[in-house]
Amino acid sequence: MADVIAARSLTKVFPGKKGQPDTCALSGVTLAARAGEMTALIGPDGAGKTTFMRLVCGLMDRTAGELSVCGLDVFRTPQDVQDLLSYMPQKFGLYEDLTVAENLTLYADLHGVPAAVREERFTRLLHMTGLAAFTGRLAGNLSGGMKQKLGLACTLVRSPRLLLLDEPTVGVDPLSRRELWEILTQLVREEHLSVLVSTAYMEEAARCDRVYVLHCGQLLMGGTPEALRTAAAGLCYEVQAPPHLPLRLLQSALLTAPGVLDAVPAGGVVRFLTRRAPEELAPLRALGLQARPAEPRLEDGFMKLLKEAEAEGAAPPAEVETAAQGAAETLPLPPPASAAPALIEVEDLVKKFGAFTAVAHTSFSVHRGEVFGLLGPNGAGKTTTFRMLCGLLPATSGKLRVAGVDLRTARTQARANIGYVAQKFSLYANLTVYENLRFFGGAYGLYGRQLRERIAAVAEEFHLTDRMDEAAERLPGGYKQRLSMAAALIHAPGILFLDEPTSGIDPLARRTFWQEITRLAAGGTTIVITTHFMEEAEYCDRFMIQDHGKMLVLGSPAEIRARLGREGAPMDEVFIAIVEQARREKEGT
Amino acid sequence: MSQFALFCRHVAFLAQKEMRSLVKDPRMRVQLVVPVLIMGFLFGYAANYNIEDIPYVAIDASHTAASTDFLAHVEGAPAFHCVAAPGNIDAAKDLLDTGEALAILTVPETFERQLAAGETAPVQVIADGRNPALAGMIERYIARIAADWSAAQSGRTPAITLETRTWYNPNQLSRWTFLPSFLAMIAFVQVMMLAGMSIAREREQGTFDQLLVTPLSKTAILIGKAIPPVAVGLFQAMCVFLIARFWFGVPFAGNFATLMLTLFLFMVSTTGVGLSISSISRNMQQVLVYLLVLMIPMVLLSGLVTPVRNMPAALQVATYADPLRFAIDAVRRIYLEGATLGEIAPDFLPMLGVAAVTMPLSGWLFRRRS
Missing domain, CATH: 3.40.50.300 (P-loop containing nucleotide triphosphate hydrolases)
Incomplete structure (x- = not known):
């Protein structure tokens, strides 16, 4: 041809x-x-x-x-x-x-x-x-x-x-x-x-x-x-996480373990790619877990190629490996998140724009230290819900409390407890990295030595130290997002709101991003996140799916799969099944 | 106290950020200085109602000693110079048409005869009415020359003479009135632009949400956003002041601190209007439309071009909402007559009123609009 x-x-x-x-x-x-x-x-x-x-x-x-x-x-x-x-x-x-x-x-x-x-x-x-x-x-x-x-x-x-x-x-x-x-x-x-x-x-x-x-x-x-796909044949394994251990913690530990090419939560298990024998991997040994071989997927082949290409370019520094190993051995077993006090409470929340109901009678709560996902098709009302949570939009009716206060009416101090990362890059484009961090630090009430220390800390954390004097608009995509995260976390808030942070970024960068989120959550930060990538629901402790403003489902990935009777199914399929079922019911009534 | 300190720090951080993003852009830096200088000089040189040179055509149909003497008298006046002396009106008409001459002065055949007979001798002046103000001035000027000449001819002193003096601008130089008003004018345009764009730009670029979720209070955001336009406005007014005072040598009669205070109040009220526009606009394009719709009437109502006294009563009332009117009035008076703070205090009230309404209004609007 x-x-x-x-x-x-x-x-x-x-x-x-x-x-x-x-x-x-x-x-x-x-x-x-x-x-x-x-x-x-x-x-x-x-x-x-x-x-x-x-x-x-x-x-x-x-x-x-x-x-x-x-x-x-x-x-x-x-x-x-x-x-x-x-x-x-x-x-x-x-x-x-x-x-x-x-x-x-x-x-x-x-x-x-x-x-x-x-x-x-x-x-x-x-x-x-x-x-x-x-x-x-x-x-x-x-x-x-x-x-x-x-x-x-x-x-x-x-x-x-x-x-x-x-x-x-x-x-x-x-x-x-x-x-x-x-x-x-x-x-x-x-x-x-x-x-x-x-x-x-x-x-x-x-x-x-x-x-x-x-x-x-x-x-x-x-x-x-x-x-x-078959390029990754013989390298793929999957492992079941012990009960109460969030998949993301196991995934994150595996991802940083030496010899692992890729690790990702999928279908209620963690899939990973390695050339070694899985029994040798520190995180699995530490938890006494047994991995089983899995069928390779296209993404596995892709990740293998990328990782190998990157490894050729630069060998990873040795100290990172030891640090990761240390982290893997002391893998924390956090208490189930639902035992923690509710930090965000939403009761019967409604938002109407004229005659159009964007969000209808939604109730849920998010606990301290939880990673909570808002999922839904375009126009489902997740951005509206999200904006109401952040205090950017008034609710038409219903109760909404974040850390005990309504952010919309809250005194300014209450807002100091949250960080917000918008969907598209929304920091000051013509200011430098340093100036942006300095401004947001100041806006959150930091000054003097404290401010300098926090700027240095977040710059270090998000690998921005070498780019402090560059204008934000000149940063490459990945760095822009890191800067947004750094600015949102400059005041070490208890709650972090992220609006579609991973849209338009490639699988490699998304792995890094979620590792960051996992680390933050492990440190006690509560995360509320919206996303288009359904497989990212696997990283969440709990998530909810909205469509046409209605909450269709709420629960942990495992619970939701069990409810649909689709154990091990990819999240995309689960999502489509839920939305289509709801739409059918709506047409039926 | 610590609350207040926090508030001040918030404002300072925001103002600093605004100022930085303003001067960071090289194009913006140019835009803040160059137009002011260009327009300052342009207004100083170009905006001139004074007659310094009047080309005219003389038609002497009489050809007598009296007519020659009269025309010589006109030619002797400082501004007048004769560009042609054709024999008939047709040739003169062309010169007026093309603008080479501004007036035609015709001395009729009967001129000397009528004078000798003790009659009143008419002399015709045709002025270019395409600029009525100028035509009027030329007519008055020639009338005075003619009156002088006839007084000298008859040897009789007139019953009364007018001794006129124009105060504050003794030579009636229009540059003197223009430049001080311009102090307020140019700052007005740029401050409206800067304040108008400030919130709308953030909204367009998505940074406004980021700002709203911070603990910055509404008031802190407003004040922080108002400081840079006010500062820029004062800086620009200063540029025009220096041009007026030292390049064009317009003497400054007033008190510098009073002038600055007036300009500051004016900037604050203008910034309030600009921020209100910014708060209700979805994007910068919308701001531009609002600004155009608002700024032209504001300039017209300010009395810069035509006296407020000449406007219909309803419009005169409307001028009270126009801070530009009172700023121009106050600045002119401080600059030219050396008015004191007490004397121009009445001008402050409408400006303060506008600021007191628009500042809270913009705060209220931007919360609602988000």
Whole structure:
């Protein structure tokens, strides 16, 4: 079969600004995407996925190498290539003040789609994306998932030979994600479309025909998803945690244990990858646990490749290992969290925006030292609930107490007990790391020596010490998040609120992030977190799922699985089952 | 006491942060200084109602000793200079059309005859009415020259003479009135912008939530946010003051501390208006729209362009809500007549009133809007 994209030794170097070293976004990448197939690009942030896509689109010139699309040289005839493909960038430019139909018409005009074929095409796209009922709605008022679908529809107003999608499902809930992928599969089948998609979700990569793993500009592997999956064959194990030990503690201990490539809580157990015999691992020995071999998943193969690539780059310093070992041996067995006093109490909470009920009669409580998750599809009301908890939004009715007070009306001292990390990076972009920390420290009443000590402490904790004088906006993504965490924790609060902290970050960075959360929780900090990644519910002591403002379920991952009779099922499936069941019940009544 | 110390520290940290992010941006630094200097000099040089040069066309149809003498008298006046002396009106018309001349002075054929007969001899002045103020001044100026000339001709002293003196600006230099008003004006524009953007920018960039969850009280946020615009406004007013005083040499009659206090009060009331706008706006674009809608009427009502006295009664009442009106009035009076604190105190009341309403209002609005 013909290759729709063929790259040979493709290299792209971005010259460094003002004395900074050049960054090599792609170095010597050779890959091929076949016609009529779906090809996935996966890799951590900064792997070069977006750069590759932009090169394919002819949006910039390469430093070296060759690249052709459908046999045309991209760099010699960029316009011809652009006529063949459609590109949906990470942030697709929808016009938020135009309606769904107007956005479609606008993109059809821009692409010169003849009026004759428009009607049929629009009908088909709207039907496929389930947006037919919303043509008159402003794009700005659509939920995240619907926006992405509209973006896809706008990208597809004409029939391209090749479709490029750059992380099309970032920040989209599992239900909408599943629908989006069904649309894509249908398109490939019916229109013989070729698709190149980059994604941070491994189960999405598993749906593609070919997968290419990029890391720091280099191609680590290319092949079928099956080949990537079996790369981890014989290395995967799973272990049951003892009762009352949060999975995340065991996972975190395993992750830092020497010889372990990866560890992640999944389906009520901790999965890990190691080349050693599991009996040799300190955390398992200390707790007297027996691990059993497990089937490899695509993510395991991916993590193995990444970890090995990183280990080649730099050997981990020895002292970290000993510290981790020490931590693993004294693995704490905390009392069950429900025995601790309730720190957050919510009773019959309601929030209405005009006639629309965003949150309906919700009650729950969070105990000291707990990690509590708020999950739900886009527009389910979790952000609204979250904002009410933080005191950013008044409740319409109901009781809401955080550490004994309502933060909305609380005196300023009460707010000193909470830390808040917003969804998108929201510190002062043009101030330096130090200035940001200093300001937030001051806002929380610290000054003088105490302030200096806390700044130094959080900078150390989040590895920001070398970047204190850099402007926050210039920090790479991972560092920005660390800075947000550092700023939220500068006053050592008892409760930390995190709004979708992991959306848009790769599996590797998410592991590190959750390790941080585990460490904080072990230190007694109560964590309330919202997330789109359902598998992250495994890290929580308890979580609740909302849909259409109603609380559908509340409990620990194990309890919820048991209630559904789906022991060992991945969280995504549990989530979809719960939401669909609730929606069916609603339609039934 | 410790509560108060905490409050002060909060305000200080916030103000410091605001100031830092303001001056960090090189474009912003330029924007804070360059327009002030450009506009200061521009207003000093360009905003001038005084007639220093009047080109005119003389048509002498009479060609007599009397008419020559009269025209020489006009030409001898300091501002006047004759650009052409064509024989007929048609050629003169063209010069007026193109703007090469501002007036046509025609001495009719019968001029000397009528004078000799003891009759009143008419002399025609055609002025360029496209600028009525200027035309009026030219007409008055020529009338005075003509009166002087006829008095000298007849040898009789007129029954009365007017001895006029204009106080505070003896030579009626419009630069003198403009520059001091401009002290308040330029600061007004920038302070409104800075205060207007301050909350809206944070809201747009998502940092506002982060600010609201901190223990900073509403009052501390407001005061902390108000300090940088007020400081910037005072700095800019100072720039204009220095330009007016030392470059254009407009003498400063008043007390410097009084001037600063007035400007400070004005900045506070303006900042209150700006912050209120910022609180109700969702984004910076909205702020710009509100600012435009509000600032133009505020400038018009301030009496900078046309005297408040000339406005309809209802509008005159509306000017009380315009701090710019009282700031301009107070600054002019302090600068030119050396008014004391006691004398301009009535001007403070409306400004204080606006500040007392808008400051709490913006606090109330921003809590509600979030």
